[in-house]
Amino acid sequence: MVAVHGVADQKPAESARAVADLLCHDEAYSSFSEVSLRVSRARLEPGDEIESPAGLQYMYEQLKDYPRADTAAVYETVRLEGRRIDDTAPVHVYEMYWADLSRAGETWYRLIAEVYQLILHLPSLGRNSLQAASSAQNNRRPWRIAVLLQTFAVWLLTVPAALLNLVLFSLVLVVASAELPEAYQKPATLVAGTVILAGIALLVMCKRATAPLLWRWWLPIVIVAATVTWLLVHGRNPYLVLAIEAAVIAAGACIGVAISYQQMKNGAVAFGVAAALVAAGVTIVFLIGTYASSKADVYIATVDAGRLLFPAVGVAWALFFLTATLAAIAGVVAVRMTPRNQRDQARAAAWTARFSLGMPAAVFVLFTLAIWDLLVQSIGRVAPVVSVSDHLGDMLKQSARGLEFYTLAMFLFIVTVLVATGPSIVAELRHPHTSGDVESEQLGDWLTAGMRWIVRVAESFTFALVFVLVVAITGGMQFLDPWRLTLLSGTAAIIALLLTSKYFIGTFRAAVDVVLDIDNYMRQSPANATPRARIAERYVSLLRHLCEWRDADGRPYDRIVIVAHSQGTVISADVLRYLNARPDAKLRLINDDTHPQHIPLRLFTMGSPLRQIYAQAFPHLYDWIHGAAPQLTAPDPTTLTLQEWANTYRSGDYVGRNMWTGDANARLWIRSNPNAVDGCTDFCCGAGAHTHYWDENGREVAAYLKQLLA
Numbered sequence: 001m002v003a004v005h006g007v008a009d010q011k012p013a014e015s016a017r018a019v020a021d022l023l024c025h026d027e028a029y030s031s032f033s034e035v036s037l038r039v040s041r042a043r044l045e046p047g048d049e050i051e052s053p054a055g056l057q058y059m060y061e062q063l064k065d066y067p068r069a070d071t072a073a074v075y076e077t078v079r080l081e082g083r084r085i086d087d088t089a090p091v092h093v094y095e096m097y098w099a100d101l102s103r104a105g106e107t108w109y110r111l112i113a114e115v116y117q118l119i120l121h122l123p124s125l126g127r128n129s130l131q132a133a134s135s136a137q138n139n140r141r142p143w144r145i146a147v148l149l150q151t152f153a154v155w156l157l158t159v160p161a162a163l164l165n166l167v168l169f170s171l172v173l174v175v176a177s178a179e180l181p182e183a184y185q186k187p188a189t190l191v192a193g194t195v196i197l198a199g200i201a202l203l204v205m206c207k208r209a210t211a212p213l214l215w216r217w218w219l220p221i222v223i224v225a226a227t228v229t230w231l232l233v234h235g236r237n238p239y240l241v242l243a244i245e246a247a248v249i250a251a252g253a254c255i256g257v258a259i260s261y262q263q264m265k266n267g268a269v270a271f272g273v274a275a276a277l278v279a280a281g282v283t284i285v286f287l288i289g290t291y292a293s294s295k296a297d298v299y300i301a302t303v304d305a306g307r308l309l310f311p312a313v314g315v316a317w318a319l320f321f322l323t324a325t326l327a328a329i330a331g332v333v334a335v336r337m338t339p340r341n342q343r344d345q346a347r348a349a350a351w352t353a354r355f356s357l358g359m360p361a362a363v364f365v366l367f368t369l370a371i372w373d374l375l376v377q378s379i380g381r382v383a384p385v386v387s388v389s390d391h392l393g394d395m396l397k398q399s400a401r402g403l404e405f406y407t408l409a410m411f412l413f414i415v416t417v418l419v420a421t422g423p424s425i426v427a428e429l430r431h432p433h434t435s436g437d438v439e440s441e442q443l444g445d446w447l448t449a450g451m452r453w454i455v456r457v458a459e460s461f462t463f464a465l466v467f468v469l470v471v472a473i474t475g476g477m478q479f480l481d482p483w484r485l486t487l488l489s490g491t492a493a494i495i496a497l498l499l500t501s502k503y504f505i506g507t508f509r510a511a512v513d514v515v516l517d518i519d520n521y522m523r524q525s526p527a528n529a530t531p532r533a534r535i536a537e538r539y540v541s542l543l544r545h546l547c548e549w550r551d552a553d554g555r556p557y558d559r560i561v562i563v564a565h566s567q568g569t570v571i572s573a574d575v576l577r578y579l580n581a582r583p584d585a586k587l588r589l590i591n592d593d594t595h596p597q598h599i600p601l602r603l604f605t606m607g608s609p610l611r612q613i614y615a616q617a618f619p620h621l622y623d624w625i626h627g628a629a630p631q632l633t634a635p636d637p638t639t640l641t642l643q644e645w646a647n648t649y650r651s652g653d654y655v656g657r658n659m660w661t662g663d664a665n666a667r668l669w670i671r672s673n674p675n676a677v678d679g680c681t682d683f684c685c686g687a688g689a690h691t692h693y694w695d696e697n698g699r700e701v702a703a704y705l706k707q708l709l710a
Helices: 014-024 054-063 108-136 141-170 172-178 182-206 211-233 238-261 268-290 295-336 340-382 386-399 404-430 437-457 460-474 478-500 505-522 531-548 567-581 585-591 610-617 699-709
Strands: 002-004 033-040 074-083 090-096 560-565 601-606 644-649 675-677 680-684
Touching: 002 014, 002 531, 002 567, 014 074, 014 090, 014 699, 033 531, 054 108, 054 531, 054 567, 074 531, 090 531, 108 141, 108 295, 108 340, 108 505, 141 172, 141 238, 141 268, 141 295, 141 340, 172 238, 172 295, 182 238, 238 268, 238 295, 268 295, 295 340, 295 460, 340 404, 340 460, 340 610, 404 437, 404 460, 505 531, 505 567, 505 610, 531 567, 531 585, 560 567, 560 699, 567 585, 567 601, 567 610, 601 699, 644 699, 680 699
Parallel strands: 002 090, 002 560, 560 601, 601 644, 644 680
Antiparallel strands: 033 074, 074 090, 675 680
């Protein structure tokens, strides 16, 4: 057995132990001992270029630039060894652990950082879904226009809007330099100047020297830099010099971020370097122009520079709102011009594109304005000149006009999600292993209706784009000016509370984990280290080890049973499907059913998001989910080289539920009612949500695992 865990902060060996515990609860199995393993690691070979189907082509793009591992590279995992009591047949439980390659942090500040990660990358997933829909329609003109507008809108949000805000934020460092006590001003100028000159020298040497040479020369470089700095700044105005140095350091930090960001977004370096240099140059000009010799002079010069640079942020946002609105309209038109029998998939792809652009933009705006509001209030308390606070406040109020529609959209969306998933969350807390069919049916029907409402209400983010654009053009809604910033900042604070509060952390942590894992898994950057390529490398390396294993008599395993939960089911399905299309020579015992030592492969999935999330959000990349035999509504196991595929779900699972059982089936939410068709088994294990499949509440899971092992 191979245990493949799902979302959340999993610990190494935790899922393998959970499977072994399920088997230990039955008297048919002995206790298990644990062995540490070091498996030789080698990548999943991409093979020749794949042009279709879209899902395999997408995975090929994620795999093709991933380098081969060093011959000494290994993957550390565990094997739990036990036996069946009746025939003393050995049972081994392995773990395919991937959480460290796609894990959300536990602390609140890492959580906020991940939210910004999703903001800056999630829009690209919608664009990819729209591009797949366009390819399915042979890139006809309406779809080409929609993709072009979507691509430009994504770029405007994730490059100009993001980097310009970062550059403006960095000017706070210049203001902070003026807050140093006068006694520390001169030493600070020496330290800052040394950091700048030594940093430049080391960066130049990095391109020409080896690491050992840099280690030998770093101290002389620092000494020379300190000497030069002292000669340059000695006897000069410390307020002016330190403020200029702070502007240079801020620009350098922004350039460093832009260089790192280039791996995710093309054009980030060019735009980021230009914006940082312009901002630093303008700030330095204003500082020199006022000959800043006091705290007040530094504040005034920095605010004047910010007022000159601020319109650039407004232009970036205005272009984004306009382009995003046009992209949404173009997507609707493209769907309307799609043949009727293909319109459902096209409509789903267009919805994904709209939502993945509108929702991140709303969160970005709310959090960014909240941070600016906090900074402005903080600066206002210490600013030596009242006009500084007034100017900053006026700029912020102008930039926030119309954004109250985002507050309304976010409020509607959060309330809808809570109402839709509330009963599931309650069921999750109760661990209802004894729930009856009536409760299971009520929970399933409620969540189904709630999911439909979530899809509808999510469109409010798109409508908010239009309203913001109209208000910005007409200058309306001025009566809200006194309360607008408080409203926006309050909304951001509520979101932060929901994400970080101990009471809500479990529920919202799970939601963020799901989205984060999807985002990481679908990511195509950096090209030489995509998360999917790294995860697939571990997975296929473990499968190769299983094919190579022999017992004392030289016999291989009788069968391999993969037990996957949540995101682990997607990973398993994608890897097995790719291996079916591109067979691995070292996996002949699995791939070739004519081999005399052929090892049958079985898959058991729990709470799988394949149908409910992936096939809905990326309908053309996961069209195979709906492309099996006519009597089925989900995938064909033979396309994954599977002898059998069983899926279980709880009626209130907000991540994944039924796979083959039709949504109109009257017994859809009836407990333990297997629906078996041609190697596929689908059954509900009662009321509940997304966890507690393989703990003490997973009695049905344990019973079916015994069948798969038999």
